[in-house]
Amino acid sequence: MSIAILGYGVVGSGAYEVLTNAGYHVARVLDIKPCPALGDVLTDNMDDIINDKEITVVAEAIGGHTVSFDLVSRALKAGKHVVSSNKHLICSHYKELHALAKENGVTIRFTSSAGGGIPWLYNLKRGIRCDRIYKIMGIMNGTTNFILDAMIRESRDFADVLKEAQALGYAEADPAADIDGLDVARKTAISSSIAFDTVVAEEDVLTFSLRNIKKSDIDYISAKCGKTVRYLGYGTRNENGISVFVEPTLLSADALEANVRTNNNMISLFGEYVGRLSFYGQGAGKYPTGNAMAQDIIDILKGDTALSYAGAPVSVCNGGMKRTYYIRTKSKLEFDFFDTVETIGNTHYIFTKETSVAKVHEAAKALLAEDSDSFFAGMEND
Amino acid sequence: MSIAILGYGVVGSGAYEVLTNAGYHVARVLDIKPCPALGDVLTDNMDDIINDKEITVVAEAIGGHTVSFDLVSRALKAGKHVVSSNKHLICSHYKELHALAKENGVTIRFTSSAGGGIPWLYNLKRGIRCDRIYKIMGIMNGTTNFILDAMIRESRDFADVLKEAQALGYAEADPAADIDGLDVARKTAISSSIAFDTVVAEEDVLTFSLRNIKKSDIDYISAKCGKTVRYLGYGTRNENGISVFVEPTLLSADALEANVRTNNNMISLFGEYVGRLSFYGQGAGKYPTGNAMAQDIIDILKGDTALSYAGAPVSVCNGGMKRTYYIRTKSKLEFDFFDTVETIGNTHYIFTKETSVAKVHEAAKALLAEDSDSFFAGMEND
Numbered sequence: 001m002s003i004a005i006l007g008y009g010v011v012g013s014g015a016y017e018v019l020t021n022a023g024y025h026v027a028r029v030l031d032i033k034p035c036p037a038l039g040d041v042l043t044d045n046m047d048d049i050i051n052d053k054e055i056t057v058v059a060e061a062i063g064g065h066t067v068s069f070d071l072v073s074r075a076l077k078a079g080k081h082v083v084s085s086n087k088h089l090i091c092s093h094y095k096e097l098h099a100l101a102k103e104n105g106v107t108i109r110f111t112s113s114a115g116g117g118i119p120w121l122y123n124l125k126r127g128i129r130c131d132r133i134y135k136i137m138g139i140m141n142g143t144t145n146f147i148l149d150a151m152i153r154e155s156r157d158f159a160d161v162l163k164e165a166q167a168l169g170y171a172e173a174d175p176a177a178d179i180d181g182l183d184v185a186r187k188t189a190i191s192s193s194i195a196f197d198t199v200v201a202e203e204d205v206l207t208f209s210l211r212n213i214k215k216s217d218i219d220y221i222s223a224k225c226g227k228t229v230r231y232l233g234y235g236t237r238n239e240n241g242i243s244v245f246v247e248p249t250l251l252s253a254d255a256l257e258a259n260v261r262t263n264n265n266m267i268s269l270f271g272e273y274v275g276r277l278s279f280y281g282q283g284a285g286k287y288p289t290g291n292a293m294a295q296d297i298i299d300i301l302k303g304d305t306a307l308s309y310a311g312a313p314v315s316v317c318n319g320g321m322k323r324t325y326y327i328r329t330k331s332k333l334e335f336d337f338f339d340t341v342e343t344i345g346n347t348h349y350i351f352t353k354e355t356s357v358a359k360v361h362e363a364a365k366a367l368l369a370e371d372s373d374s375f376f377a378g379m380e381n382d
Numbered sequence: 383m384s385i386a387i388l389g390y391g392v393v394g395s396g397a398y399e400v401l402t403n404a405g406y407h408v409a410r411v412l413d414i415k416p417c418p419a420l421g422d423v424l425t426d427n428m429d430d431i432i433n434d435k436e437i438t439v440v441a442e443a444i445g446g447h448t449v450s451f452d453l454v455s456r457a458l459k460a461g462k463h464v465v466s467s468n469k470h471l472i473c474s475h476y477k478e479l480h481a482l483a484k485e486n487g488v489t490i491r492f493t494s495s496a497g498g499g500i501p502w503l504y505n506l507k508r509g510i511r512c513d514r515i516y517k518i519m520g521i522m523n524g525t526t527n528f529i530l531d532a533m534i535r536e537s538r539d540f541a542d543v544l545k546e547a548q549a550l551g552y553a554e555a556d557p558a559a560d561i562d563g564l565d566v567a568r569k570t571a572i573s574s575s576i577a578f579d580t581v582v583a584e585e586d587v588l589t590f591s592l593r594n595i596k597k598s599d600i601d602y603i604s605a606k607c608g609k610t611v612r613y614l615g616y617g618t619r620n621e622n623g624i625s626v627f628v629e630p631t632l633l634s635a636d637a638l639e640a641n642v643r644t645n646n647n648m649i650s651l652f653g654e655y656v657g658r659l660s661f662y663g664q665g666a667g668k669y670p671t672g673n674a675m676a677q678d679i680i681d682i683l684k685g686d687t688a689l690s691y692a693g694a695p696v697s698v699c700n701g702g703m704k705r706t707y708y709i710r711t712k713s714k715l716e717f718d719f720f721d722t723v724e725t726i727g728n729t730h731y732i733f734t735k736e737t738s739v740a741k742v743h744e745a746a747k748a749l750l751a752e753d754s755d756s757f758f759a760g761m762e763n764d
Contacts, residue, residue, distance in 0.1 A: 018655055022512035117656050119508070123501055130404035130676045256662065259641045268662075273400055273673040274499050278662035280638065280650075287655040294512045304686060 001056045001301055002027035004049040004080075006071055008035055008042075011085045011112065012061035014290020019297065027055055030071075046071055050078045057300050059083040059293055065092045076100040076108070081305060083296040085112035085289055091186040095199045098309040107305045109296040114140060114187035117288025118281040119295065120267045124194050125308055131271035133195040136235045138267030139260050140187040142283045143171045143178040144210050144231040146263040152228055157215050170263050181207035181246045184233045192235030192244050195269065197312040200235070204316040206245040206361040212375040213248060217328055220349055221250055221377075229377060230257045238320030245318060245357050248377035250326060255382050256280075318358035325352040325360050326377045331370035335363050383438045383683055384409035386431040388453055390417055390424075393467045393494065394443035396672020401679065409437055412453075428453055432460045439682050441465040441675055447474045458482040458490070463687060465678040467494035467671055473568040477581045480691040489687045491678040496522060496569035499670025500663040501677065502649045506576050507690055513653035515577040517618045520649030521642050522569040524665045525553045525560040526592050526613040528645040534610055539597050552645050563589035563628045566615045574617030574626050577651065579694040582617070586698040588627040588743040594757040595630060599710055602731055603632055603759075611759060612639045620702030627700060627739050630759035632708060637764050638662075700740035707734040707742050708759045713752035717745050 008031040058075035165171035185205040227250040265283030282288035327350040337355040440457035547553035567587040609632040647665030664670035709732040719737040
C-alpha cells in the first residue's frame with residue numbers, strides 16, 4: 001500500500017513531509033514543475049500513478065475543478081481511494097464524486113477542504129453516526145478573521161488591514177474569494193452537506209460580502225448594542241429544510257468566536273445529544289493543512305474506508321430561518337421589516353425585525369443597486 | 383455483534399439511549415438495581431455477558447476502580463473489546479488494562495473519561511499518529527469552571543457559588559474531588575499518557591487546589607496584571623521528560639479559556655505540525671457523555687480496533703518546566719524565587735520569578751503548613 005500526491009504546492013508538499021517523516025511511503029508526486037529534491041518520485045504523467053497497483057490512495061492538492069476533477073475521477077475509476085484538500089472540486093462535484101467512489105468500492109475524504117488543519121469535517125462525519133445535528137456555524141476563513149480582528153482591536157480601516165494581510169501572505173493579490181465570501185460559502189456548503197447528509201451547492205448559500213465593512217460600522221454596532229463582528233458560515237435545520245448562509249455577524253464580545261484571534265478558525269456543530277462542540281485551530285497553512293490531509297490518508301491505510309453519504313431528502317430553504325439584521329446604506333428604499341432607522345448625514349443605520357434570511361438577502365440586492373457600498377450583518381442572540 | 387453496558391446510571395443510561403435510538407443492539411445491561419423498563423436486557427450476573435459470544439463490546443460506566451476493574455478484566459480476558467467512561471479506573475490501571483487488551487487481541491477505548499462529551503482523547507490519539515505533541519492544556523472540570531465563571535462575572539464568593547453549583551447538580555455533596563483537583567489530575571494523567579505515549583499516574587500530577595480562591599484574589603490579580611483565572615490541567619514536554627500539573631491559572635481576559643462559560647470544558651493540544659487545536663463542549667452530562675461513549679463503541683463495531691499504546695521512554699520531570707506564580711499567604715516564610723511582595727494587613731501578595739513547577743509546589747507545602755488558607759496560581763504568558 002502506498003500513496004500518490006497530486007500537486008506539490010503548499011498543501012501537497014506539507015502532506016508529503018508529514019507523511020514521510022511519520023514513516024509512510026509516498027511512491028509518486030505528480031506535478032508539472034521540476035522538483036529535483038523529489039528525484040524519481042516526481043512524475044508529470046498520471047498514467048504512472050493509475051498503473052501502479054501498489055498505490056491505493058491518491059491525494060489531490062492541485063486546486064481548481066477541471067484538471068483536478070479529471071485526475072481524481074481517473075483515480076476513483078481505477079479503484080484508488082481519494083483524499084482531497086480542494087474545496088472547489090468537492091463543492092462543485094460532491095454528488096458525482098461520491099457516486100464514482102461508491103461505484104468503484106472506494107472512499108473519498110476531504111477533511112482539509114474546510115477548516116484547514118482542524119479535524120472539523122472528520123469529527124462532523126463521526127458525529128452524525130448517532131446524533132442529529134441541527135446547526136453548524138463558524139469562522140472558516142482566516143483572511144477575513146485576520147482583517148476583522150485587526151480592525152476591531154487596533155481600530156483600523158478595512159483597506160489598510162487588507163494590505164497588511166496581503167503583505168503577510170494571508171490574503172491573495174485578488175482577495176475577492178475571501179472577502180466576498182465564496183471561500184466560506186464553499187466550506188459552508190461542504191459542511192452542511194455532511195451535517196445534513198445531503199448535497200448543498202455553493203449557489204445555494206446566500207452570501208453577504210464583508211468587503212464594505214467600515215471602522216464606523218464596528219463603532220456604531222458596539223455603541224448601540226455592545227456587540228462585535230465576525231464573518232460566519234451557517235447551516236441550520238428549519239421546518240421545511242435547511243438554511244445555508246454566510247454573513248458578517250454581530251456577536252457578544254465574550255462569545256468564543258469573538259475571541260478567535262488573527263487568522264485562526266473556529267467551527268461548531270450543535271447536536272441533540274452532544275450539545276455544542278467547537279473545534280479551533282489553524283484554518284490554512286502548509287503543515288496544518290498537510291497534516292489534516294495526512295490524517296485522512298492514514299485513516300484509509302488503517303482500513304477505515306467507509307463512504308458515509310446516503311443522501312437524505314433535505315433541501316435548502318433559506319426562507320425557513322429568521323434573524324435580525326444590521327444594515328448601513330445610503331439608499332432611501334424602505335422595507336416593512338425595518339425596525340429602527342437612524343439617519344446620520346445621508347447614511348441610514350437600520351436594525352431590522354426578525355426576518356427570513358431569504359427575504360433580507362433579496363432586499364439587499366435592491367439596496368446594493370442603489371448604494372453599492374451598503375453593508376449587511378446578521379445578529380446572534382447570544 | 384452486540385453490546386453490553388455495565389452500570390445503568392447517568393452515563394450508562396445515556397449511552398444506552400443514544401445507541402438504541404441509532405439502531406444499535408444493546409443485548410445486555412448489568413446493574414444490581416431493578417430497572418423494569420429494561421426487561422430481559424437487565425442482568426446482575428456478569429456471566430450472562432461473558433458467556434454471550436454475540437457480545438463483542440463491553441462498555442463500563444460503573445465508576446470506582448475495584449468492581450469495575452474486576453469486570454473489565456474479565457471482559458478483556460474473554461476477548462471482548464472494552465469501552466470505559468471511568469477516569470478513576472483508566473488512570474489507576476492504565477498499563478495493566480492496555481497489556482490485558484493486547485494479550486487478548488482486543489482494544490480498550492475511554493474517550494468519555496476525560497472531556498465528557500468532547501471527542502478530546504479520540505482526536506488526541508488520532509493526532510499523535512503523524513505529529514509530535516509538545517503540550518496539552520485545558521479546562522477539564524465543569525464544576526470548578528462554573529464556580530470561577532460565576533465568581534468573576536457576578537463578583538461572588540467561592541462558598542456562595544459552590545452552594546449554587548450543588549443545588550444545580552453540577553457539584554457533589556462532597557466537592558473535594560472537583561475543587562481540590564483530583565478529577566482534573568486524573569484527566570490530565572490520562573491525556574498526558576496518550577499525548578506522550580507513556581503512563582502518567584495521578585500521583586505524578588502536582589496539584590494546587592482551587593478551594594482557597596477568594597473574590598479578593600480575583601480583584602487583586604485583575605488590578606495588578608489585568609488577568610483573569612481558570613483552573614487548568616497541563617502536560618508539557620521539557621528537556622528531561624514531561625511536566626504534569628493542575629493549577630489555578632492567570633490568563634488574559636481575551637484568552638479562549640477565559641471565555642469558556644458556566645460548566646463547559648475546553649482542552650487543547652499543541653503539535654509541531656498542526657499548531658494549537660482546541661476542543662470545546664460539555665464535559666459531563668447524561669447525553670453528551672453517553673454520546674461520546676457510544677461513538678467509541680461504534681468505532682469498534684466498524685472495525686477500528688487498533689490499540690495505540692506503545693510506551694515511549696518518557697518520564698515525569700516536574701522540575702523541567704518553569705513559570706511565574708501568584709501567591710497569597712499569611713505565612714512569613716520567604717523564598718528566593720519571590721519577585722514582588724505586597725503586604726496588606728497581615729496578608730502577603732506575591733508574584734514570583736520564573737521558577738520550576740516542582741520547586742513552587744514543594745514550597746507551597748511549607749506555606750500551607752503555616753497558613754492553610756494560602757492560595758497559589760500559575761501564570762500563562764499569553
